[in-house]
Amino acid sequence: MNLKEMLKLADELVFAKTGQHLDDLQEAVLRGTIQGETYQKIADESHCSEGHVRDVGSKLWQILSEMLGEDIHKGNYRATMERLEISIFSDNSHRDSVKIGSVNFCRENRHPSDMPPSKNNLKNPGTTGTETLHEDLSEMPDLRICYDRTDELKTLKKWVIQDNCRLITIEGISGIGKTTLATELIREIKDEFDYVVWRSLEKCPTFAQLEENLIDFFSERSKITLSKKRHQPLSLSKYLQKHRCLIVFDDIHNLFSSRKFAGEYKPENQDYATFFKQIEELSHQSCLLLLGWEQPRQVPQHNNEYHPIHSLKLRGLNYKTSLKIFKDRGVVSSEISQPLISLYQGNPLWLKILATLMQDLDISPRELFLENTILLPEDLKDNLRQQFKRLSKIEIEVISRLAQEENPVTLARLLEDNNISASEVLNALQSLTRRGLIEKNEKSYLLPPILRYYAISSMTLDGD
Numbered sequence: 001m002n003l004k005e006m007l008k009l010a011d012e013l014v015f016a017k018t019g020q021h022l023d024d025l026q027e028a029v030l031r032g033t034i035q036g037e038t039y040q041k042i043a044d045e046s047h048c049s050e051g052h053v054r055d056v057g058s059k060l061w062q063i064l065s066e067m068l069g070e071d072i073h074k075g076n077y078r079a080t081m082e083r084l085e086i087s088i089f090s091d092n093s094h095r096d097s098v099k100i101g102s103v104n105f106c107r108e109n110r111h112p113s114d115m116p117p118s119k120n121n122l123k124n125p126g127t128t129g130t131e132t133l134h135e136d137l138s139e140m141p142d143l144r145i146c147y148d149r150t151d152e153l154k155t156l157k158k159w160v161i162q163d164n165c166r167l168i169t170i171e172g173i174s175g176i177g178k179t180t181l182a183t184e185l186i187r188e189i190k191d192e193f194d195y196v197v198w199r200s201l202e203k204c205p206t207f208a209q210l211e212e213n214l215i216d217f218f219s220e221r222s223k224i225t226l227s228k229k230r231h232q233p234l235s236l237s238k239y240l241q242k243h244r245c246l247i248v249f250d251d252i253h254n255l256f257s258s259r260k261f262a263g264e265y266k267p268e269n270q271d272y273a274t275f276f277k278q279i280e281e282l283s284h285q286s287c288l289l290l291l292g293w294e295q296p297r298q299v300p301q302h303n304n305e306y307h308p309i310h311s312l313k314l315r316g317l318n319y320k321t322s323l324k325i326f327k328d329r330g331v332v333s334s335e336i337s338q339p340l341i342s343l344y345q346g347n348p349l350w351l352k353i354l355a356t357l358m359q360d361l362d363i364s365p366r367e368l369f370l371e372n373t374i375l376l377p378e379d380l381k382d383n384l385r386q387q388f389k390r391l392s393k394i395e396i397e398v399i400s401r402l403a404q405e406e407n408p409v410t411l412a413r414l415l416e417d418n419n420i421s422a423s424e425v426l427n428a429l430q431s432l433t434r435r436g437l438i439e440k441n442e443k444s445y446l447l448p449p450i451l452r453y454y455a456i457s458s459m460t461l462d463g464d
Contacts, residue, residue: 003031003034003035006030006034006078006081006082007022007027007030007031007034009081009084010022010030010060010064010081011027013063013064013067013068014026014060014063014064016067017063017066017067018063024046025046025048025053025056026056026060028042028045028046029042029053029056029057029060030060030077032045033057033074033077033078034077034078038161038162038192039053039054039057039074039191040157054188054191057074057191058191061073061074061077061191064077064080068080068084071134073134073190073191074191074192075134075191075192075193075194075195075244076134076194134193134194134195134196135190135195135196135197136196136197136198136217137186137196137197137198138198139198139199139200139250140183140186140198140248140250141179141183143179143180143183143184146177146180146181146183146184147177147180147317147321147322147324147325147348148317148318148321149177149181149184152181152312152314153181153184153185153188155312156168156170156181156185156312157185157188157189159310160185160189160192160246160287160289161189161192163305163310164285164287164308165287165308165309165310166279166280166282166284166286166287166288166308166309167276167279167280167287167288167289167290167299167308167309167310168287168288168289168290168309168310168311168312169289169290169291169295169296169299169309169310169311169312170182170289170290170291170312170314171292171295171311171312171313171314171434171436172313172314172315172436173293173345173347173387173435173436173437174293174349174383174386174387175347175348175349175350175383176314176315176316176347176348176349176436177314177317177348177349178291178292178314179250179291180348181314182248182250182289182291185289186198186246186248189246190246192244192246193244193245193246194243194244194245195217195218195239195243195244195245195246195247196245196246196247197214197217197245197246197247197248198247198248198250199213199214199247199248199249199250200250200251201249201250201251201252201254201255201292202250202251202254203254204254204255204266204269206268206269206271207269207271207272207274207275208271211236211275214236214239214247215234215235215236215239218234218236218239218243218245219234236275237278237282237284240279240282240284240285240286241282241283241284241285241286243285243286244285244286245286245287246286246287246289247286247287247288247289248288248289248291249288249289249290249291249292250291250292251291251292252290252291252292252294252295252296253292253293253294253390254292255269255272256269256294258389258390259390259391259392259393260392261392261394261395261427261428261430261431262294262295262297262431262432262434262435263294263295263296263297263299263431263434264297265296272296273296273298276288276296276298277298280298280308280309293387293390293435293436294390294434294435295311295434299311301433301434313436315346316341316344316345316346316347316348317341317346317347317348317351318346319338319341319346321346322336322341322346322348322351323336323341325348325351325352325355326351326355326358326365328355329352329355329356329358329359330359331355331358331359331364331365332364332365335364335365335366336365337365340365340369343374343449343450344450345448345450349383350380350383350450353377353379353380353383354375354377354380356377356379357375357377374449374450374453376450376453376454376457380450381454381458384450384451384454384458385458387435387437388454388455388458390435391432391435392428392431394420394424394425394427394428395428395431395432397419397420397428398414398420398425398428398429398432399432399437399438399447399451399455400455401414401417402438402445402446402447402452402455403447403452403455403456405447406452407446408441408444408445408446409444409445409446410443410444410445411425411429411443411444411445414429414445429445437451438451
């Protein structure tokens with residue numbers, strides 16, 4: 001089926017539903033989709049914004065879905081139209097009409113090269129309210145506000161769509177905005193995929209349980225698409241090869257052991273390590289996105305453009321963006337200084353906790369923060385306590401050593417401690433860096449002020 005025929009069929013469907021033929025931008029969206037172009041490229045060629053193109057595309061997919069009685073989206077549009085053409089014009093059928101979804105197509109005196117579409121050829125079923133079947137985002141948090149992460153989104157979209165990375169991690173300390181960024185990414189790129197799935201690992205299912213769950217989802221969709229054929233579910237890896245899938249695993253740190261170095265699997269979760277290795281090495285067109293306080297050790301800390309695994313280390317928000325957090329909560333943002341934002345590392349969650357404290361006490365930033373004041377509200381302590389409780393004994397000792405110094409500490413000075421071997425110090429520093437708990441400046445290491453204050457004042461360094 002060629003491009004002209006696909007556009008003709010789509011025009012017929014849209015005309016039957018709306019009484020209007022495709023306009024130039026609608027046709028550009030469909031043409032670009034058929035040719036495998038991204039929304040951004042379609043927008044550039046049409047001289048309009050990507051957001052406007054997405055809106056036009058979304059309305060088109062909704063119309064087509066309602067007319068055909070099945071889910072249509074950017075990722076499956078071409079395949080669906082080809083299947084529709086075969087069903088209508090198959091030489092093996094002698095019926096005068098064929099029903100596809102909720103629409104009756106008449107064969108009489110009709111061929112793809114015939115006259116322009118007529119409303120008489122289609123019976124408009126009206127709105128059917130069909131369920132979206134190509135995505136399962138039931139476990140994705142409903143986070144409506146994503147503070148400016150334009151650069152990070154651009155990077156992730158390039159890795160996923162243009163570079164076809166097979167596995168991507170979003171790393172960073174708790175509260176930095178990993179999940180919020182990922183939800184925004186999914187909203188912007190989900191139409192580029194055949195399947196989109198979000199799974200939380202908070203309850204840490206075994207890999208066998210998760211694999212069965214995913215296969216059930218993929219196979220159910222295939223049963224609907226191929227309802228007249230004998231269906232046999234494929235293996236998970238086969239689905240990732242056969243279709244373009246985007247799978248998100250959130251809270252991945254639950255796969256790893258507490259009191260160990262970062263990224264060490266619990267014994268019962270070793271099958272995840274095997275799966276991630278498959279994702280890296282197997283030839284496929286899908287992408288796995290991992291979110292969590294810790295990431296698998298196999299994930300490289302420095303990206304190589306030729307490597308199928310990439311990692312995005314998420315940093316705090318800049319000063320201007322951080323002010324929006326306080327403004328949204330009715331706090332006088334003009335009293336929020338740059339040093340204050342830096343002190344709390346631009347961490348969105350930490351800043352929200354501070355803003356809430358100011359709201360509850362009806363205290364202005366100027367009253368609350370005197371010179372050299374560090375405040376640790378209970379919610380912030382709880383957040384830090386969860387992360388410190390995961391640390392190994394060696395990591396706690398290294399943090400205790402760093403907490404004694406206000407200035408960066410060289411590796412040589414850390415190695416002077418005879419109570420810890422050089423190998424243990426190096427492993428601890430690597431693990432703490434991966435967790436985002438310490439900062440590295442050339443050959444020196446520093447514990448950020450908030451973490452240093454918590455480490456000194458808290459009674460929970462021993463993990464009670």
